Amino acid sequence: MWSRPRRAPRQTLTLERIVAEAVALLDEEGVTGLTMRRLAERLGTGSTTLYWHVRTKEDVLDLALDAVFGEAPLPAARPGEPWHEPVRALMGAWRSALLRHPWSATVLDRPLLGPNALARTEFLFQALIAAGFPAPGGAAHSLAGFVTGSVISQVTWQERAGEEVDVFLRERAGGWPALAAHGLAPDWDATFAEGLGYLLAGMEQARS
Amino acid sequence: MWSRPRRAPRQTLTLERIVAEAVALLDEEGVTGLTMRRLAERLGTGSTTLYWHVRTKEDVLDLALDAVFGEAPLPAARPGEPWHEPVRALMGAWRSALLRHPWSATVLDRPLLGPNALARTEFLFQALIAAGFPAPGGAAHSLAGFVTGSVISQVTWQERAGEEVDVFLRERAGGWPALAAHGLAPDWDATFAEGLGYLLAGMEQARS
DNA sequence: CTACTACTAGACCATCGATCCGGTCAGCGT
DNA sequence: ACGCTGACCGGATCGATGGTCTAGTAGTAG
Numbered sequence: 001m002w003s004r005p006r007r008a009p010r011q012t013l014t015l016e017r018i019v020a021e022a023v024a025l026l027d028e029e030g031v032t033g034l035t036m037r038r039l040a041e042r043l044g045t046g047s048t049t050l051y052w053h054v055r056t057k058e059d060v061l062d063l064a065l066d067a068v069f070g071e072a073p074l075p076a077a078r079p080g081e082p083w084h085e086p087v088r089a090l091m092g093a094w095r096s097a098l099l100r101h102p103w104s105a106t107v108l109d110r111p112l113l114g115p116n117a118l119a120r121t122e123f124l125f126q127a128l129i130a131a132g133f134p135a136p137g138g139a140a141h142s143l144a145g146f147v148t149g150s151v152i153s154q155v156t157w158q159e160r161a162g163e164e165v166d167v168f169l170r171e172r173a174g175g176w177p178a179l180a181a182h183g184l185a186p187d188w189d190a191t192f193a194e195g196l197g198y199l200l201a202g203m204e205q206a207r208s
Numbered sequence: 209m210w211s212r213p214r215r216a217p218r219q220t221l222t223l224e225r226i227v228a229e230a231v232a233l234l235d236e237e238g239v240t241g242l243t244m245r246r247l248a249e250r251l252g253t254g255s256t257t258l259y260w261h262v263r264t265k266e267d268v269l270d271l272a273l274d275a276v277f278g279e280a281p282l283p284a285a286r287p288g289e290p291w292h293e294p295v296r297a298l299m300g301a302w303r304s305a306l307l308r309h310p311w312s313a314t315v316l317d318r319p320l321l322g323p324n325a326l327a328r329t330e331f332l333f334q335a336l337i338a339a340g341f342p343a344p345g346g347a348a349h350s351l352a353g354f355v356t357g358s359v360i361s362q363v364t365w366q367e368r369a370g371e372e373v374d375v376f377l378r379e380r381a382g383g384w385p386a387l388a389a390h391g392l393a394p395d396w397d398a399t400f401a402e403g404l405g406y407l408l409a410g411m412e413q414a415r416s
Numbered sequence: 417c418t419a420c421t422a423c424t425a426g427a428c429c430a431t432c433g434a435t436c437c438g439g440t441c442a443g444c445g446t
Numbered sequence: 447a448c449g450c451t452g453a454c455c456g457g458a459t460c461g462a463t464g465g466t467c468t469a470g471t472a473g474t475a476g
Binding site: 035036037047048051 | 431432433434435436
Binding site: 105106108109110111113118119121122125126129135136137138139140141142143144145146147148149150152153155156157168169175176177178179182183186190191194195197198199200201202203205206 | 313314316317318319321326327329330333334337343344345346347348349350351352353354355356357358360361363364365376377383384385386387390391394398399402403405406407408409410411413414
């Protein structure tokens with residue numbers, strides 16, 4: 001998607017409108033509710049028309065996902081603050097944006113090559129370099145992967161784990177005593193903060 | 209899926225055979241290649257028959273994914289070893305199993321409630337408790353999320369990032385200098401080990 | 417032998433992503 | 447003034463999919 005050139009617009013139906021409506025539709029009905037026909041209908045056009053602006057449905061998802069990344073603000077640099085502050089802020093904003101659109105978790109299995117995603121990745125690399133990591137690749141990928149994994153875990157448990165699953169787990173809790181005692185219904189925000197803290201602490205230790 | 213009872217078998221076509229063939233088909237053709245019809249055909253039966261053993265296609269994916277988790281061996285306890293050794297071994301095996309079946313990354317957005325996945329999660333919790341973490345929930349979820357995210361990152365970059373994407377990124381590398389300099393074509397094994405090291409180091413620090 | 421249940425399958429349905437082909441309309445060179 | 451080109455639109459349609467309806471068959475318990 002990102003590597004193909006854009007066309008010159010005539011501005012009746014624009015890529016921007018398509019993406020905005022796609023995000024709205026995804027928010028309302030989830031990933032299975034996104035159909036080219038339904039999306040076209042909401043835009044007051046035919047499904048065929050979409051294919052002039054977009055090559056496949058995958059393109060729509062790529063664009064929608066990058067729009068979500070765009071919601072995560074890049075932290076402003078405050079001189080004198082410890083290096084991990086902007087990193088923590090970025091990862092938190094990253095996570096929040098994804099959680100605000102839970103369908104995004106289902107769709108994270110694609111390369112994040114949109115401009116918004118790349119800008120945030122670049123920010124992360126720069127922050128780590130400024131912090132004194134000469135080879136920030138491992139740290140950056142770890143942080144990004146951690147956010148991705150955390151969001152997916154949380155969303156799948158929250159969304160899919162309804163009554164049925166809960167009952168099932170508690171019924172057989174005897175088979176998984178430690179998990180049942182400490183793993184069910186976690187405080188997701190706290191869990192994320194804790195894990196991010198571990199990562200950053202380990203990185204701080206390796207830095208010095 | 210996991211919360212529904214099994215039927216008594218007559219053993220011509222069994223759930224086990226279905227799952228094994230599903231994994232094989234997924235390995236060969238990826239997640240888009242898994243069709244109820246194709247799966248049935250490979251099993252020498254009609255697609256309708258599958259629906260007697262399985263309620264939806266989602267069930268097949270649940271089962272296939274749990275079969276993959278089953279490939280990760282549970283580390284044997286060796287007395288006297290540091291607490292993070294079995295944890296590191298488990299996470300490595302977990303990751304390896306998923307990477308051996310790259311389609312699993314596309315399918316990780318579902319609750320991991322199969323017996324194999326739960327057994328490994330339970331092992332993780334117990335190892336952390338034995339290590340002295342009184343409330344291992346945060347640490348365990350962090351580790352699990354980290355593995356999930358790492359695998360997804362690696363698979364998507366490796367699979368989808370072909371020639372086109374590579375060229376695209378290097379062309380515009382000027383826009384993301386730090387990323388281009390340190391983030392492309394990483395050594396995935398080393399990156400995973402590094403990130404896991406950060407996590408474990410941070411946890412060790414919090415423990416003491 | 418009968419009845420029951422495990423199990424199989426063909427025909428069929430709605431729906432989906434995507435394409436074919438035929439249009440419409442704005443702007444620009446002449 | 448004119449017509450042509452290319453941006454843009456959409457109805458009809460294709461092949462395929464997940465899933466159901468209905469009608470069976472075969473092994474087995476009584």
